[in-house]
Amino acid sequence: MGTDQIRRWESGALAHAVTDPFGQGPLPWLRDSENYFDDTGRVVPWYVDDVHLSGADPRAAERTGARGPARIPGPRTADDVHRQIKGFPSTSAAAPGEAIDFRITVDPPQQFSVDIYRIGYYDATGALKITTSPRLSGIVQPPPLTADRTVSCHHWWLSWRMQIPSYWKPGAYVAVLTTLDGYRSHIPFTVRDSRPADLLLVLPDLTWQAYNLYPEDGRTGASLYHAWDERGKLLGESEAATTVSFDRPYAGAGLPLHVGHAYDFIRWAERYGYDLAYAEMRDLHAGSVDPTRYRGLVFPGHDEYWSAPMRHTVEAARDSGTSLVFLSANTMYWQVELAPSPSGPARLLTCRKRRGPGRSALWRETAPEQQLIGIQYAGRVPEPSPLIVRNAGHWLWEATDAEEGDELPGLVAGEADRYFPRTALPDHLRRILLAHSPYEDTERVTRHQETSLYRAPSGALVFASGTFAWSPALDRPGHTDERIQKATANLLDRICKRG
Structure with missing residues (x-):
C-alpha cells in the first residue's frame, strides 16, 4: 500500500477516533461487521430481522451454515476512493406520509437493494429491519462538485423515492445499501412526529455534517476541520472548508462521527419505556417542531x-x-448559519470560525x-x-x-x-x-x-x-x-x- 493511500485512511473518521474512543463515529460493530461483543464477550448481532422477533432462532443459520441464496460471504464496507456504493437523502428528517428521495452512486453499475432499519431496543438487539426496497438499478453518478472546498452532490440523479407509511414509528433510522457483489454503505435519517410525547430527542445533524470529510479520497473531501492539498496532504482547520453541504454522503461506511452517542441513548431509553418523539437540530432551526x-x-x-x-x-x-x-x-x-442549496432549504452549513472579517463564530464571545x-x-x-x-x-x-x-x-x-x-x-x-x-x-x-x-x-x-x-x-x-x-x-x- 503506497504512502498516499495510507494517508487517505489516516484522515476523517479515523483521525478523530484513534486517540478518542468517545469521539469516534461509527462504532466498530456498526462500521465493520454485523456483530459486536457485549460485556460478557458474547457475539451479539446489531441487525435483526423481524422474523427473529417472531420466534425464529437467529443462531440456527449459523449452526447449520445455511445462508440463503449464494452470495459473497459477509458484507464489505464501501469506501470513498472506489465508491462501490454511496448515497444521501433529499432530507434527513421526514414525517409519516412524506417521502425521502435517495441519491445513490454504484460503481461498477449493478443492481442493489436498500434495507431500512429502526434503531431501538429489540430483544437486546440494536435495530429492527422494517422493510426492503425492490431490486434497484445502480448507476455511476457524476463526480462531486467543489467550490472553495465545499463539496456537493446535489446534481446526482434520483435513485429511489421512499414513501414513509403512516404506521411507521418515529425514530432514528438507517438505510443499509448493499450491492449485488456484497458492498455495503449506510444512510441515516429520522422519522419525526408531531404527536405529544414526554420527551423530544433532538439529533445533532449539524455537528455530524461539520465533521464529514466526504469524499475521504485523499484529494477532494473537506469538512470544517480538514481538507487535502494537491499532494494528498491532510490540512488542518485553518485551511478547511468554511461551508459544507448536506447534499453528499457521509465518509467511510456512511454513518457520521459521534452517531453512536445518540444510538446508545435511544436503545437505553426505549428499553425502559420512555415516551420519545424525534427531531433534528434543523427542525428547531426551521420551526418544524x-x-x-x-x-x-x-x-x-x-x-x-x-x-x-x-x-x-x-x-x-x-x-x-x-x-x-x-x-x-x-x-x-460554534455559531453557524444555514442557507439553501439547489436541492432545498437549509442544505448549506457555514461556520467562519476564526477566519475572515465580522463577528466571531464562538458563542462564548457574544452570548456564552x-x-x-x-x-x-x-x-x-x-x-x-x-x-x-x-x-x-x-x-x-x-x-x-x-x-x-x-x-x-x-x-x-x-x-x-x-x-x-x-x-x-x-x-x-x-x-x-x-x-x-x-x-x-x-x-x-x-x-x-x-x-x-x-x-x-x-x-x-x-x-x-x-x-x-x-x-x-x-x-x-x-x-x-x-x-x-x-x-x-x-x-x-x-x-x-x-x-
Whole structure:
C-alpha cells in the first residue's frame, strides 16, 4: 500500500477516533461487521430481522451454515476512493406520509437493494429491519462538485423515492445499501412526529455534517476541520472548508462521527419505556417542531454547532417550562448559519470560525453557552478519567449507591465542560454541581470537569453531563455504568413526572 493511500485512511473518521474512543463515529460493530461483543464477550448481532422477533432462532443459520441464496460471504464496507456504493437523502428528517428521495452512486453499475432499519431496543438487539426496497438499478453518478472546498452532490440523479407509511414509528433510522457483489454503505435519517410525547430527542445533524470529510479520497473531501492539498496532504482547520453541504454522503461506511452517542441513548431509553418523539437540530432551526409541547428536550450526543434560531427556540422552550437534558460536552460552541442549496432549504452549513472579517463564530464571545447550559466547554480529555461524585445526597444520585467522592471509572472522556466563575450564569431558582473531576489535558496540566443541574424560573430543569462518556455509559457494550443509568432515570422520571 503506497504512502498516499495510507494517508487517505489516516484522515476523517479515523483521525478523530484513534486517540478518542468517545469521539469516534461509527462504532466498530456498526462500521465493520454485523456483530459486536457485549460485556460478557458474547457475539451479539446489531441487525435483526423481524422474523427473529417472531420466534425464529437467529443462531440456527449459523449452526447449520445455511445462508440463503449464494452470495459473497459477509458484507464489505464501501469506501470513498472506489465508491462501490454511496448515497444521501433529499432530507434527513421526514414525517409519516412524506417521502425521502435517495441519491445513490454504484460503481461498477449493478443492481442493489436498500434495507431500512429502526434503531431501538429489540430483544437486546440494536435495530429492527422494517422493510426492503425492490431490486434497484445502480448507476455511476457524476463526480462531486467543489467550490472553495465545499463539496456537493446535489446534481446526482434520483435513485429511489421512499414513501414513509403512516404506521411507521418515529425514530432514528438507517438505510443499509448493499450491492449485488456484497458492498455495503449506510444512510441515516429520522422519522419525526408531531404527536405529544414526554420527551423530544433532538439529533445533532449539524455537528455530524461539520465533521464529514466526504469524499475521504485523499484529494477532494473537506469538512470544517480538514481538507487535502494537491499532494494528498491532510490540512488542518485553518485551511478547511468554511461551508459544507448536506447534499453528499457521509465518509467511510456512511454513518457520521459521534452517531453512536445518540444510538446508545435511544436503545437505553426505549428499553425502559420512555415516551420519545424525534427531531433534528434543523427542525428547531426551521420551526418544524414545537418544543414547548414536550416536558423535556434531550440532546443525546456531541452537539457543537448551533444557529441563532436554534438557540432562541431552545431558550424559549426552557422559559416556558420545558426541561433540557444535555448528555455530552462541548455543546453549542460554534455559531453557524444555514442557507439553501439547489436541492432545498437549509442544505448549506457555514461556520467562519476564526477566519475572515465580522463577528466571531464562538458563542462564548457574544452570548456564552453557560448562560443556557449552566457550564461550558473546557477542553479535550486525552485519556479517560474517573468522574468524581459531588453532592451525593441530591436526588439525582438517589438509589445509585454513589457516595460523596466516589470515582466512576472512565466517565470523564473525549471532551469536558466545567463552570466558569467569571461567566454569567442563567437565571435560576436553584443550582448545584453534581460532579467535580480532575483530569490531565493534552499538556499534562490538571483541569477539572463538572456536571451541572439548575432549575429555571419557569420550573424547567436544565441538566448538563459535562462529558462525552455519559450516553455510552447507558448502553454501550464495555462502557455501561449502573450508577449513570439510574441517575439518568432519576432525572428523566422527574422531568416526566413519573415519581
